[in-house]
Amino acid sequence: MTGAGPETILIGFAILLVLLSVGMHIGTALFATAAFGSWWYFGGVMFNPFGTMMWSTLNNFLLVAIPLYVLMGEILVRAGITARMYTAIDDWMRHLPGGLLHTNLAASTVFASISGSSVATAATIGTVAFPAFRDKAYAEKWVLGTVVSGATIGILIPPSINLIIFGAMTNTSIGQLFLAGVVPGLLLASLFMGTVIIASVLDPTVSESAPPDALAARLRRLRDLLPPLLIFIGVMGSIYTGWATPTEAAGLGVVAATILVALHGDFTIRLLLDSALSTVKVSAMTLLILIAAFYLNFIVGVIGIPALLTNAMAGLTIPAWQMIMLLVVIYVALGCFMDSLAMMIATTPIVFPVVVALGYDPLWFGVFLVIMCEIALITPPVGMNIFVVQAVRGRGSVTDVIKGVIPFIACFFALAIAITAFPNIVTWLPNSLE
């Protein structure tokens, strides 16, 4: 066959980007790109397997975790657990230099441990955070920046829908991937907080800090941290102790969330129906993209692009770390314009074999890719978290949000460099728990 060469990849990406930028639905754009490649190289024959592929994608037990984790998050948010959690975290954060900004970051980090999606984290933390800043002297762009960037931690600290999809696509254990995300996630949160502290100390207009409430009240409100804590321990604990697989753990998470909410007396039929509907909305939207993406993966494979690239790489003599830095540049460029999930799914089949051939652990690459997705979520012009936070804020210009994000982008580069120089940051936890 087929005469596929490096230009095939470029043409494919060009088609995809054009279709996305003229406002086609993301699933349609991915599917149309795949269909074009299929028709160009094979005529009709590679359309045949689409039906069986669609059915087996929809039957993938690993992906069942997606609606389960979404449902768990929906129940907790709708029951007000997130709002109470925010107040409880604020009790212990507001006196730091940076004040409420740290509350945003810490609340995002805690919420990340129960949410599988970054956009959900952004919407949730945004809605509970913005009222807290009313009538206070904070630089608005910092408020926006901490919410937008903090929310990205949702896909690095487990559970993570991105890591589930990566595991399903590359046959990597999702339990191990979850463990691999923990340390980089906490490191990222610390980098964010460090940035806020430095900025607040250098420039007093960034933030104010307030004296804490009475200790008794703060201690009493600590119990509002229990639900997310219990659920995180339940989900990760059941995976780690061998009670459950990662998908089963998601089911346990839903059960635990339901019980906690019911114990608090907040479980209503309306809450159940609303959560069920939003779960379907989010999951079906993601799955349409996934079906198109799995087909694109298939077409890219039969055209022979991964083999082509791996062979080309074998001929190169530049060091592995330079390759990785090149990938960072490519991903940041792609991430400016592509939806993060679409970017991850469209590039994994091409890049994964190359990176593994360079000697990097699949777990490492999974985490690396999620970090690239996080950058994509917060870089203009196309950055879902920016859009969501602007929508929640509901006034002013999106430019304010973009300005707020800039200081935090540096943290992502620092993290990418750190895990490239010290891959143990990623692999230490999964390896040491073996």
Next chain:
Amino acid sequence: MPATRILFTILRHLSTFLALLAGLSVFALAFIIGLDVVARRIFGVSVQGSDEIGGYVLAIVASLGFSYVLFEKGFTRIDIFVKRLPKPVENAFNVIAYVSLAFVAIFFAQKAVAVFETTLQFDSRANSPLQTPIRYPQGFWVVGTVFFAICATLHALRAVVLWFTDVEALEAEFGFTDIEEEIHEISELTSDARERSK
């Protein structure tokens, strides 16, 4: 066009109903899994096949959910470039987006029906302890994708008709989700939450 409006209202309610069924099946699945894990650990018995049922639930969520997402305008589109173009061009791209989505939906449905026919022909059973006849879960899948194809085609037709007859309605119904609308949705969610948190 009251007839069109009535048709779309009926389809919207139907899609919401199907989505609700799918969502409640996720909830039920969680409890089946919970039961399975506890029974396996504590009593040493396994509710065979909760993983298999999970796969079917996923297929049901997707296929019964597609049309609901369509009515809710939940399929993501990137507006950043199109919004800067002159209105007539933006309108054209909106029509193209919905027409192409309809083509994709029809293709999905066609392929799903083909797989379903093979399954019927072979009387295929799941390769699992449950030995589920695959035609039942695939039946939901086929119904969902065909219904999605019908809804998407009607949306596309309506977009084309409005393009020629009523450009303002086209913008309102097929343009990018108004930010006001999203805020309304999200603030409804949080006001709920905040009320409860008091």
Next chain:
Amino acid sequence: QQVSWLSQSQTQSAQYPIELEAIQAINESGINVLRNEFQALGISMADGLRLVRDGTFNLASIQVGLVASDDPFLEGIDLIGVSTDMESLEETVDAYRGSFDARLEERFGVKAVAVWPFGGQVFFCNEPIETLDDLAGMRVRSFTASMSALLENLGATPITLAFPEVYPALQRGVASCGITSATSANTGRWPEVTTHLLPLSVSGAIQAHVVNLEWWNGLPEEQRATLEENFAAMEEALWTLANETSSTAIECTTGGSCESELYGSYDLELVEVSDTDMSRLQEIASEVIVSDWVERCERTYPECGAIWYDTVGAVRGFTAD
């Protein structure tokens, strides 16, 4: 001429070099092979038969136990507990091969050009076991209906897990045992997370390379001959591999001498298979597995039971009651 070839063997698997050798020989004969892997394309192995049937690929290697969801008759070539060593497996396959081929051609429009085993499917456990009876109360990973039936009859709890989750499941005790070939277990690093190996083979994990019949019949005579020659050589090499490597893999896995580039060296405890276990397995096979299977199979193919007892039953000593 070209052949689109869908393969399930990956670089690290023991079968890979043999298949690659066949592909090179075919390439040299002037037929261009385009090889793809199920895993890389994200295709489920259960769909292999359908993909050759509809002409997406000219050839695919399929796992008979998995595609049997479209026709239980195919599973009859290697029912759980029927052939407990390689020698009897070979007899079984020889006896059934004719009906197997005929069924594939008639029902699916495909032809099996090579039929071969992965090798004995044996038990790997992370808890001490001495006999089959010790499996009672344990959670064992199962991947087919017949295997679950066997496990339930032994008092074990069959659980189903996606393949990438088996290693962590054994590691953390979600499952206590898994069943696979010694070869796959060793290359899949299972010995890192298990302690005991019970080398009682419950099946041979029969695989087949199948081609689309219409495409096959459209080939020029001499090309078909060349291909047939290469497939026959590949089939033989794969049988030899299954015979030899199973014992090498078991040696390597259980602390024996291990001079192999493919296998890692591990020190699992090798449990001795008792005669009681052998007869226990045969008993469950004849009383439960075969009759269950005949019942399932006859739903779509009424002659199923008669054919099986005439062929496999005759060579392995199973009779219809």
